[in-house]
Amino acid sequence: MTDKGEGMYPSPAEQAANTEVFITSELYARVPRKVDYRREKAALQDLAARMAGCPDELLPRLVDLALETTGAVTGGLSLYDEASTPGAFRWRFLRGLLEPFDGGLAPRDYSPCGITLDQRAPVLAQNPEKVYDWLVEAGLSLPEVLLVPLYVGSDSPLGTLWVVADSNGYFDGEHARVLTEFASFVDIPLRMVRSEQHLRQTLDEQEMLTREMNHRIQNLFAMTHSLVRMSARHxxxxxxxxxxxxxxxxxxxxxxxxxxxxxxxxxxxxxxxxxxxxxxxxxxxxxxxxxxxxxxxxxxxxxxxxxxxxxxxxxxxxxxxxxxxxxxxxxxxxxxxxxxxxxxxxxxxxxxxxxxxxxxxxxxxxxxxxxxxxxxxxxxxxxxxxxxxxxxxxxxxxxxxxxxxxx
Structure with a gap:
């Protein structure tokens, strides 16, 4: 996947205005599928168990459950990479046909994921390769892609969760609701993980400062003792x-x-x-x-x-x-x-x-x-x-x- 230089592609607003590709309104016009609430509940319980016992497995399991509950053929996460210039999404935990592209980058302001974060709501895209030539360069054709935003807290964008169907007209409002539920659910443990990491980093820094201060105090005592002894001699x-x-x-x-x-x-x-x-x-x-x-x-x-x-x-x-x-x-x-x-x-x-x-x-x-x-x-x-x-x-x-x- 490649990235054009900044300013060489249409603005996000111009991309989102392409009604041939972005067809989110159809989600709620289609007849919704029959809801399997038991399966949905089991999926949320599974995520809760991962949160408590194996937090590192939470995000990959989120992708697996998204595919299982929607019947999508492939999916993954696009996690926002703040260190990249210009901003980009990194594809992580890909499943299905797109798995070989795991770890690849997609431009923040030239991708369906960017549109999803901007709109802070589910987005449905049909054959996005018609707009995004980097998909064509990668040899990808995506009949229909459903994306929902992932946030840690209300203002910190993490990226998007997305699934792909192998035919047009597949996803409906219930698919969007389920994925939104999943994305909202993982927000809590992700915030807990970040808070724990911040606390651990703060404690490590305080311990290092304490060691450094003790070391300096010992040095000062030793130097003062030497100064007193030598100064008295002369x-x-x-x-x-x-x-x-x-x-x-x-x-x-x-x-x-x-x-x-x-x-x-x-x-x-x-x-x-x-x-x-x-x-x-x-x-x-x-x-x-x-x-x-x-x-x-x-x-x-x-x-x-x-x-x-x-x-x-x-x-x-x-x-x-x-x-x-x-x-x-x-x-x-x-x-x-x-x-x-x-x-x-x-x-x-x-x-x-x-x-x-x-x-x-x-x-x-x-x-x-x-x-x-x-x-x-x-x-x-x-x-x-x-x-x-x-x-x-x-x-x-x-x-x-x-x-x-x-x-």
């Missing part, structure tokens, strides 16, 4: 220890604030933080209250995951703290430029200081802050780090794997 006084710890914990807090919004959304994991926003948050306390900006940022948009955002927050906090103590941010005219670019699977990030005290060479020894930056880059993010102690100021270059930043 602090000269209680006041210095308090200031150092407050600064580092503040960086962690800002990083956590950047990613925690993902927990309030419907996503199964935190959405992450934009790299530029994260750096700007860390550098903001070092900006002058007035005058030109002291920190210039430039780079392509990049989203960092919770783990990498925490590491980056500590890295830039330490760099900013050192710059404020000894480097460019320790003078009124000093400036820091931070830029980054992506090349393949790597991110190249550069920190450049200018306007601070003249640098005579690399430091003779490194403190805990430098060790924290090195470990964060190499161990946590799997990257590399290079310092260039220029007379005009420190230039630090990081190379980081993009994959690690997504974590």
């Amino acid at each position: 602090a000269g006084s209680a006041s210095e220890l308090a200031d150092t710890l407050l600064g580092r914990l503040g960086a962690l807090q800002r990083a956590h604030g950047r990613v925690r919004s993902g927990f309030a959304s419907s996503q199964a994991a935190p959405s992450g933080s934009d790299l530029e926003d994260l750096i700007r948050d860390i550098m903001e306390p070092h900006e002058a209250k007035s005058g030109p900006a002291r920190c210039a940022l430039s780079g392509t948009p990049l989203v960092c995951g919770p783990r990498s955002a925490t590491a980056l927050a500590l890295i830039f906090h330490e760099l900013a703290t050192n710059a404020a103590k000894y480097g460019a941010l320790s003078t009124e005219v000093g400036r820091v430029a931070i830029d980054w670019r992506e090349e393949g699977e790597r991110l190249f990030l550069r920190w450049t200081e200018n306007g601070g005290p003249r640098i005579e060479g690399s430091p003779e020894r490194s403190g805990f802050g430098a060790t924290l930056v090195l470990n964060s880059v190499t161990r946590q993010l799997g990257g590399s780090l290079r310092h260039d102690w220029r007379p005009s100021g420190l230039v630090l270059q990081m190379e980081l794997p993009i994959a690690a930043l997504a974590q």
Whole structure:
């Protein structure tokens, strides 16, 4: 089966106006068949049993019972495929002569099924291949087709249930009534299945969020313990220890604030933080209250995951703290430029200081802050780090794997 391009076939209204093909009014002009209510009741009981015990068998059994109760020679379901472009119906659970076409597609706006959904009522079509050339291309000739709409709830179209007779003038109003009863009956279990699927998905997401939150809390406790222990080792006084710890914990807090919004959304994991926003948050306390900006940022948009955002927050906090103590941010005219670019699977990030005290060479020894930056880059993010102690100021270059930043 093939599909014409959108706009290349008659509108649904023009198709439905073809009284040679669409003969729904004849359904109620024909003498109705003798009703076998016992058989109809047994069919509904069968569907109820499937609903309770084997819900996955409900739709195929619906097709089987539709053929049994109407005496049609073939039939099936056309289920609306929302993912297709343009919209289309997928043939499912076909029985009889059309069974080889199971899984095929039919255009939403160029098919009897589309007309049925638009009219939200039974439709009778006679030799629809006279209008729909994709039926001709498939070698199909359908003397008479009776279709009824399938809905999940009142506004969510699922598709259509249809049966085919091997001669014209076969179907009548009682056939349409029985199929409508069947279609209405399965609406309830289909809604239950969808509700159950939605509930299961919600519970799975909540469980994943709980695991993720527990994991992050454990990481924060471990990192806080390490910060306290290492900061105490290098602090000269209680006041210095308090200031150092407050600064580092503040960086962690800002990083956590950047990613925690993902927990309030419907996503199964935190959405992450934009790299530029994260750096700007860390550098903001070092900006002058007035005058030109002291920190210039430039780079392509990049989203960092919770783990990498925490590491980056500590890295830039330490760099900013050192710059404020000894480097460019320790003078009124000093400036820091931070830029980054992506090349393949790597991110190249550069920190450049200018306007601070003249640098005579690399430091003779490194403190805990430098060790924290090195470990964060190499161990946590799997990257590399290079310092260039220029007379005009420190230039630090990081190379980081993009994959690690997504974590």
